[in-house]
Amino acid sequence: MQSTELKAFVVDKVEDIKAKDVVVLDVTDKSNVTDYMVICxxxxxxxxxxxxxxxVRSAKAVGIEPLGVEGRDSNEWVLVDLGDVILHVMQDVTREQYQLEKLWSEI
Incomplete structure (x- = not known):
């Protein structure tokens, strides 16, 4: 799956579970680690x-093995690394504190 397709796949899956305030950041020119960050x-x-x-389940069902999942036991922030797309799922307070959208827009 190409990175743009994977990005759309991830957005669709987070919206299935009613994630709020979904934002997609194109970081292809800013990062050599990933192409897109999805924050919700x-x-x-x-x-x-x-x-x-x-x-994670949906990705595995279509043959995409996540490179890592961090923070599953956290109450604030879970990160899913799918290679070309990294998903950040955050609580409101944590999202406001770290302001990833602002951080990546200033790089």
Whole structure:
């Protein structure tokens, strides 16, 4: 799956679980680690895990093995690394604190 298709796939899967405030950042010219970052907000720690787990399960179902999943036991931030796309699922407070959209727009 090409990176643009993977980006659309991830956005579709987070929206399936009602993630809030989904933002896609194109970082192809800013990062040699990934092409896109998808950032979204979950309403609770259970919601964070459900969003991340849905993406992981769905990716595996189509033959994409995540490179890593971090923060599953966290109440604030779960990261799913799919190579060309990295998903950040965050609580409102954490998202406001780290402001990834602003950080990556200034690079």
């Amino acid at each position: 907000t979950g309403t609770s720690n259970t919601h964070l895990r459900a969003i991340a787990d849905n993406v």
